[in-house]
Amino acid sequence: MSKNLTVAVMLLGVFTTSASASDFDIRPYISAKVGIGTVEVAGSDFAPIGLTYSGVAGANIKTEFINLRAEFEYQDLSASHTISELSMSSVVTNSRLQVDANFYKTNVYIDFLENYSLKPYVGFGFGLGRFNENLAVNNISMGDVSDTGFTYSLYTGLGFQIFRGLYGDIGAFYNNTSIFNTNIETIGGTAGLRYNF
Numbered sequence: 001m002s003k004n005l006t007v008a009v010m011l012l013g014v015f016t017t018s019a020s021a022s023d024f025d026i027r028p029y030i031s032a033k034v035g036i037g038t039v040e041v042a043g044s045d046f047a048p049i050g051l052t053y054s055g056v057a058g059a060n061i062k063t064e065f066i067n068l069r070a071e072f073e074y075q076d077l078s079a080s081h082t083i084s085e086l087s088m089s090s091v092v093t094n095s096r097l098q099v100d101a102n103f104y105k106t107n108v109y110i111d112f113l114e115n116y117s118l119k120p121y122v123g124f125g126f127g128l129g130r131f132n133e134n135l136a137v138n139n140i141s142m143g144d145v146s147d148t149g150f151t152y153s154l155y156t157g158l159g160f161q162i163f164r165g166l167y168g169d170i171g172a173f174y175n176n177t178s179i180f181n182t183n184i185e186t187i188g189g190t191a192g193l194r195y196n197f
Contacts, residue, residue, distance in 0.1 A: 023064040029071075029196045031056035033169065037077045037188030039099050048099045050079030052188055058107075060196060067111040073125065075103040075175075077186055098134045101186060103127060103175060105153055121171075123155035129177035131184060149179035159194070167194045 037052040058071025082096040107125035129151035134144045157171020168191075175186040 025062040027060045027196050029058055029060060029194055031192055031194040033190040033192030035188050035190030037186050039079050040185040048079035048081040048097055052077040067114050069109040071107050073105045073107055077101040096136045100132045102130045103151055117160060119159040121157055121159060125153035127151050131179055147179040149177050151175055151177040165196050169194055
């Protein structure tokens with residue numbers, strides 16, 4: 001009796017371990033992305049556009065029902081915009097706004113169509129955004145203004161496998177940051193690589 005019970009417990013343990021391994025899997029990854037982004041400031045004529053890049057460390061979390069990714073992202077955006085105005089006295093005024101933004105975010109993605117070559121995804125993130133703005137008129141700086149505030153982000157895009165462990169990524173992002181007593185939106189598109197360990 002005790003021998004049969006021991007065998008049954010061993011078989012149950014093997015079955016449970018196999019089921020857990022197949023139904024739940026966590027794999028770390030790293031990712032890098034570059035792209036173009038623009039800064040939208042409510043009530044402003046300026047719409048700076050420039051280069052954005054980001055570095056990511058995260059984990060793929062696969063279950064029987066859903067495929068998730070959880071990650072920490074650092075994103076940098078440097079954008080500028082120049083407006084030229086002609087006054088009544090025929091004097092040209094060039095105003096240039098330079099915006100440098102840094103984001104520190106925690107993101108969660110849902111990956112769809114796991115068994116297909118193209119895998120669409122959607123994502124949501126939150127964290128902190130720090131903005132530094134410099135306004136120059138006719139190449140004379142009017143000074144810097146900086147502020148840090150809460151940021152939430154939305155993502156969508158397509159992932160595709162290049163070869164085992166290496167994936168390409170094409171996507172779009174939207175950040176909304178509450179600073180300077182208003183909301184600043186940053187919108188753009190990126191392309192990057194993701195390596196799964």
